[in-house]
Amino acid sequence: MNGLRIKFLRGEEVKYISHLDLMKVFERALRRARLPVAYSQGFNPHPEMIFGLPLSVGVTSEAEYADFGLEGNVSPADFMRRLNAQLPAGLKVLEAKKKFAKDNIMASITMASYRITVSAEGHFDREFLQEKINDFIERPTIIVKKETKSKVRDVDIKPMIHQLCLGDSEEGTFTVNSLLSAGSSANLKPELLYDAFADTFGPGIKLKAIHRTGLFVSRNGVMVDPMDDRVLEGTNPKR
Structure with a gap:
């Protein structure tokens, strides 16, 4: 079956909808656009679409991804144009490419980058x-309390912080850029990172916004954009 991957942004207008509601928005848009998306079998068929790492409510992003199974022929450019015409404000497909690799986007993500904006008094x-x-x-360690379905446990998040650096700063506001572990094997939410480093600055700072700037897959030890042709074809880039 043919496949297609898109990259899309999620803006201020839709940052408070849940991941489940986001999927419903896309399902309606696909239906209205009459795109030849494959559907599951059974009494309640759903479009074959898989999204990347779910975004927390209240977080914006310029780098969201989704995979779609196709039953008919449609060019990536036409798919993007027709889908964008049906998506609400705050959601926009930026890129679409054919996908031949078997790995889906959710299972492939290993890292995510974020820009954390902080307001500062004083x-x-x-x-x-x-x-x-x-x-x-x-x-040496950065211990935080992490909630699971059954309990709260102490977790050392330092191995999950791959980059952390100061971004822009001006009177009353500064940003912190981060690259964090993401995916099924290890996942650090930026909100948890902020809670951990907020104590370092002491009183007077407050979380203003979180924006995802990238999602990445690992191929042959190399961090690669999910829209890279080698990823979509299922080949490994050289070190």
């Missing part, structure tokens, strides 16, 4: 901010 110059970030990341 005087926080760049030197102070950088020093605090360095102090945080240089800890």
